[in-house]
Amino acid sequence: MLEIAGRLRPYLRRAYSVADVGTDAGEVEFLVKTIGPGTAALEDLAEGSRASLLGPLGNGFSLAGLPAGSRVAIVAGGIGAAPFPLLLRALDGAGFSADLFLGGRNAAELAFRERFETIVPGETYLATDDGSLGEKGFVTNLFARRAEAEPGRYARLYACGPMPMFAALARVVERVGIAAEFSTEAAMGCGFGACLGCVIPGTEKPFVISCLEGPILPPRLIDWRKVR
Amino acid sequence: MSDLLETRLGPLTLQNPILTASGTFGYGLEFTDFVDLAKLGGLCTKGLSLEPHAGNAPPRICETPAGMLNAIGLQNVGVKAFLGEKLPRLRDLGATVVANVWGDTEEDYVAVVGALEGAEGVAAIELNISCPNVEKGGMLFGNSPSATASLVARVRRATRRTLVVKLSPNAPDLVESARAARDAGADVLSLVNTFVGMAIDPVTARPRLSFGTGGLSGPAIKPLALRMVFQVARALPGVPLMGIGGISELSDVLEFLAAGAGAVQIGTANFRDPGVSGRLVDELEEHCRDRGVTVADLVGRAQRAPAGGEAGAEG
Numbered sequence: 003m004l005e006i007a008g009r010l011r012p013y014l015r016r017a018y019s020v021a022d023v024g025t026d027a028g029e030v031e032f033l034v035k036t037i038g039p040g041t042a043a044l045e046d047l048a049e050g051s052r053a054s055l056l057g058p059l060g061n062g063f064s065l066a067g068l069p070a071g072s073r074v075a076i077v078a079g080g081i082g083a084a085p086f087p088l089l090l091r092a093l094d095g096a097g098f099s100a101d102l103f104l105g106g107r108n109a110a111e112l113a114f115r116e117r118f119e120t121i122v123p124g125e126t127y128l129a130t131d132d133g134s135l136g137e138k139g140f141v142t143n144l145f146a147r148r149a150e151a152e153p154g155r156y157a158r159l160y161a162c163g164p165m166p167m168f169a170a171l172a173r174v175v176e177r178v179g180i181a182a183e184f185s186t187e188a189a190m191g192c193g194f195g196a197c198l199g200c201v202i203p204g205t206e207k208p209f210v211i212s213c214l215e216g217p218i219l220p221p222r223l224i225d226w227r228k229v230r
Numbered sequence: 231m232s233d234l235l236e237t238r239l240g241p242l243t244l245q246n247p248i249l250t251a252s253g254t255f256g257y258g259l260e261f262t263d264f265v266d267l268a269k270l271g272g273l274c275t276k277g278l279s280l281e282p283h284a285g286n287a288p289p290r291i292c293e294t295p296a297g298m299l300n301a302i303g304l305q306n307v308g309v310k311a312f313l314g315e316k317l318p319r320l321r322d323l324g325a326t327v328v329a330n331v332w333g334d335t336e337e338d339y340v341a342v343v344g345a346l347e348g349a350e351g352v353a354a355i356e357l358n359i360s361c362p363n364v365e366k367g368g369m370l371f372g373n374s375p376s377a378t379a380s381l382v383a384r385v386r387r388a389t390r391r392t393l394v395v396k397l398s399p400n401a402p403d404l405v406e407s408a409r410a411a412r413d414a415g416a417d418v419l420s421l422v423n424t425f426v427g428m429a430i431d432p433v434t435a436r437p438r439l440s441f442g443t444g445g446l447s448g449p450a451i452k453p454l455a456l457r458m459v460f461q462v463a464r465a466l467p468g469v470p471l472m473g474i475g476g477i478s479e480l481s482d483v484l485e486f487l488a489a490g491a492g493a494v495q496i497g498t499a500n501f502r503d504p505g506v507s508g509r510l511v512d513e514l515e516e517h518c519r520d521r522g523v524t525v526a527d528l529v530g531r532a533q534r535a536p537a538g539g540e541a542g543a544e545g
Contacts, residue, residue: 013295189290189293191298
């Protein structure tokens with residue numbers, strides 16, 4: 003959770019995934035898309051400005067249980083590319099291979115595309131809504147075709163993007179039988195379980211608290227019929 | 231802790247006047263990385279009901295200028311789980327616990343208060359009659375002085391503990407509600423809960439919260455809340471008050487004390503800055519020490535000062 007000290011607008015912190023870590027100690031990278039006053043204020047920060055960071059909070063993607071040398075899939079929609087540079091480095095470092103499915107509205111929205119070229123230990127598939135780069139259409143369809151063409155190719159799916167993308171992916175992984183970890187997003191007031199603002203409709207109980215029990219959640223814990 | 235900061239609220243004596251507000255501090259245990267709970271004047275728990283309660287569908291929160299709207303809908307673990315899992319740990323940590331309670335009916339309130347009655351480590355009960363985000367109960371008890379009086383009288387008979395009644399700023403006449411609560415046996419009044427507000431997505435024209443409306447909190451409401459505390463303190467002198475509404479820094483605390491609050495509750499600021507309550511205790515102590523005053527000296531100063539002029543210039 004990041005905060006620009008002293009501001010009344012935005013008043014609350016904003017939650018971000020750690021996108022990457024630098025080679026210098028203490029260097030941490032975030033991917034920020036300007037969509038409202040909170041992100042606009044971060045964008046306006048001059049170099050050398052101070053921000054307050056509360057974290058790390060919640061859980062992270064897990065590599066536990068992956069068979070040695072296996073291959074995973076990563077599906078990223080738009081700003082959902084954020085957590086994957088770091089995950090790809092971790093996967094590569096642990097000897098796993100990974101195919102990346104990167105989608106967005108247009109070519110300009112495919113964040114980290116150049117960086118991914120150098121760090122994806124596997125194939126990369128691109129999709130844009132307007133067809134300006136890669137296949138025209140949803141990245142979820144691209145992933146579904148690849149996964150269905152070769153059942154057993156992926157030991158796990160890691161995904162980050164908007165809720166409709168997750169809902170589509172949940173159907174695919176259920177059909178094909180792939181374990182999945184979704185990095186969910188919900189408006190968070192605090193980030194540590196106090197405000198209960200970031201809940202997601204659940205299957206095992208009425209709501210899952212995204213910041214505390216997630217934000218990485220298996221799709222079976224989410225009641226997709228109730229997700230708005 | 232010095233006795234510079236000690237404050238008396240009717241039968242309740244607190245080591246300092248800094249508490250944390252219900253709904254913004256979980257069960258306290260979420261904050262142990264950030265605050266020494268034993269250092270606070272007290273913490274008000276998430277509103278407890280007889281049975282666990284799931285709360286409202288998301289989206290539940292939405293940021294607004296200098297504050298936020300929420301419609302959490304009183305999600306909580308229920309009083310049984312609170313007593314079994316939360317309270318023993320709070321006791322071990324030395325926290326002064328104010329158990330906030332709510333129900334759909336008078337019987338529900340009485341039952342929750344009854345369940346808490348034998349528990350060790352509860353300093354006071356705070357009756358939430360002011361939540362704007364549930365269909366039944368909540369604010370319905372706070373918006374009518376006769377409903378307030380009836381509920382408070384019943385709960386008063388059910389508990390020997392210090393009884394705090396948390397008032398709604400949405401009541402048609404807050405002073406009348408305050409008077410009704412006091413006359414029915416409230417020891418302390420806490421004010422105010424959130425103001426009913428709304429935000430609409432300008433593109434889709436849908437309310438941003440699934441509940442439609444929500445409660446507004448944060449610095450945006452501070453002047454409104456401060457006026458209400460001042461007003462109730464003036465109308466009902468001698469009634470112990472806890473001030474709540476957008477308090478985030480020392481000057482806010484001093485303003486509410488001056489308006490007549492014997493203690494304050496820190497709310498939304500806990501989300502942005504989870505260590506703020508503990509820091510305010512330190513800052514208030516430093517303020518009192520530097521100026522050679524006690525908290526008791528600070529309470530109600532604005533009531534004694536002439537209106538406008540110097541009274542307005544302070545803080």
